[in-house]
Amino acid sequence: MAADTLLEVANLGKTFGHLTVLKNVSFKLDRGERVALIGPSGSGKSTCLRAINYLEPPTEGEISLEGQLIGRRRNGQPMTDREMAPQRAEIGMVFQHFHLWPHLSVRANVALQPRKVRGMSRDDAEMLAGDLLGKVHLAHKAEEMPQRLSGGQQQRVAIARALAQQPKLLLFDEPTSALDPELVGEVLTVIKELAAEGRAMVLVTHEIAFAREVADRIIFMDGGQIVEDGPAKAVLDRPKSPRLKQFLASLKLGGADE
């Protein structure tokens, strides 16, 4: 393993009964690298992302973060959720539907992880939460309850919540798909700012223009497999496979991009 490899996904497979949703998925991510997973719906890209922190345990293959096997003990046995908790703490996740905790204030949503997982004092955690909310341009909403916020604001709180983990890796699962079109921009702006800081991230997205701008690399998936993997511009501008050509053409026809 190269010294700067952060994440290694090796021969990942996932089946639900007879249905194969992931097959032989392998890729690496360097420190500071940003990869966008694109592909038609049902291509397995979200499942792949959710397998990285074992929210969707794979049925085959291995995932390692900084060389440490995720979700499995040294003897290869699967870990319990309890054993996995410290590993998941290293990986921030932003969900399509935000999943903020409605019974906690915006500030408490962000401060929960530092307090309860990393043992920070309440004051320190809330101060950190305030800083992070400032970073996503929501310092003024800290004392609100999440459901008083717009979708775009909620998603930015969710990003601050993930940042509060001080994660080694950020996962974004279609972070703008549940948003009204006019709210997409504010979330993408925040993600771009994080990308500019050189944070490692894996993004599942339908926003091809955004993927081109923010990702170093693009992985195109179809039918649960990786079809193309390469530098963002090369993959998008000079697609090799008929399937990717067809996928990009369908997006243009639909007017979804450019």
Added chain:
Amino acid sequence: MSDALPGLIAEALLTGALVTVNVTAGALTVALAIGMALAAAAVMTNNRMLQTTIRVYVEALRNVPSLTFLFLLYFGLASLGIRLPSMLAAIVGLGLIGGAVTVDIFRSGFLSVPAGQSEAAASIGLTPFVAFRLIVFPQGLRLALPSLGNYAVALVKDTSLVAAIAAPEIMFNARQLVNETFETALIYGSAALVYLVLTGAVAQFTSLVERRLEVR
């Protein structure tokens, strides 16, 4: 009707009401503790043994009439040499019966919390137990509250059953006074009023708690 009668009725029903309140509070505590603990365990583990045990407990106590169960506890155990005081038998009996009701109320409350809530909790590195305590429990409790309130009102009414095992609550005292004075309508009518006041208070209290816990 003698001049002493209103005083006698008031005394009988109010001392009875105190016992009713005690039995309700005791049984409610037992029922909530059992229901909460078993529902939390059922939601957090996949252990078949535990799931089956809970199911058997729930089905058994829900499908046996409460009076039968109370008789079994009070007279049945006594015949085997275990004499429970009637107040204790009343609280434990109604509490165990209530636990079988509240375990399903709590469980459906916990299960109504969207899966994404637990996923987000797991993703930040909370252990399943802490995630349950901090994320699922408070939300599930809020969802369960209206049903728990209905249960508490039903429990106040069900305490009248423990008159049959000699716990000196409202109906026990009322019946004794009826036997002495034959003022049947007046006494039972007054007893009904006392129950209305008690159930009304419980309903008020639960809606107060509901409003306090509302998501703003």
